[in-house]
Amino acid sequence: MVPKTTAARHGMDAHSYRALMRHQAGAVTVIACGTADTRAGLTATAVASLSDNPPTILACIQRKAGAHDLISSVKSFSVNVLAGDQQDIAERFAGRSGTMGSDRFDGLEWITLQSGAPVLSRALASLDCELIDRHEFTTHSIFIGRVLDGKFRSEAAPLLYFRGDYWDIGTR
Numbered sequence: 001m002v003p004k005t006t007a008a009r010h011g012m013d014a015h016s017y018r019a020l021m022r023h024q025a026g027a028v029t030v031i032a033c034g035t036a037d038t039r040a041g042l043t044a045t046a047v048a049s050l051s052d053n054p055p056t057i058l059a060c061i062q063r064k065a066g067a068h069d070l071i072s073s074v075k076s077f078s079v080n081v082l083a084g085d086q087q088d089i090a091e092r093f094a095g096r097s098g099t100m101g102s103d104r105f106d107g108l109e110w111i112t113l114q115s116g117a118p119v120l121s122r123a124l125a126s127l128d129c130e131l132i133d134r135h136e137f138t139t140h141s142i143f144i145g146r147v148l149d150g151k152f153r154s155e156a157a158p159l160l161y162f163r164g165d166y167w168d169i170g171t172r
């Protein structure tokens with residue numbers, strides 16, 4: 001059988017795609033950027049390691065997110081992998097608690113490492129990144145960050161997102 005060309009293939013609609021992808025359990029992160037009053041951040045699961053030499057990470061961020069343009073201008077960001085007991089932080093940075101912009105950072109402890117981006121002090125692990133590349137694709141951009149510094153809490157367990165819900169898998 002002759003394979004169909006790309007144009008002739010029907011493909012999958014967005015709803016069916018989401019129905020598949022919700023089965024991919026993923027770490028929940030908060031991506032944060034900026035300084036002082038011009039901070040922005042969002043909850044993101046579309047984050048992956050790109051390379052260990054040099055240490056690089058990629059993050060897929062929708063263009064309409066408040067952090068999108070700020071990361072591009074300040075050229076640094078942090079990726080904070082959330083711990084099992086930080087679901088409230090995930091909800092806040094996903095905009096589900098009604099808190100917007102730099103107000104999302106209130107009441108949490110933030111530090112800076114090498115890049116100057118805000119780093120969540122009590123995250124399970126944090127990667128401090130310098131933006132080195134950006135690729136645009138339809139509604140999203142892929143941000144590539146060189147990891148300059150980081151820290152982790154070896155006693156904490158991760159928060160996972162699976163089938164539309166948060167899972168605290170606890171310590172094994």
Ligand SMILES: Cc1cc2nc3c(=O)[nH]c(=O)nc-3n(C[C@H](O)[C@H](O)[C@H](O)COP(=O)(O)O)c2cc1C
Nearest residue numbers: 042043044045046060061062064065066094095161
């Ligand atoms: C579990 C979860 C994962 C998400 N992952 C991403 C992601 O990888 N990239 C993205 O752009 N938005 C993601 N979002 C949506 C953003 O967190 C949300 O749209 C946020 O409000 C964007 O920030 P804004 O309010 O400044 O636009 C995710 C939301 C949730 C709840």
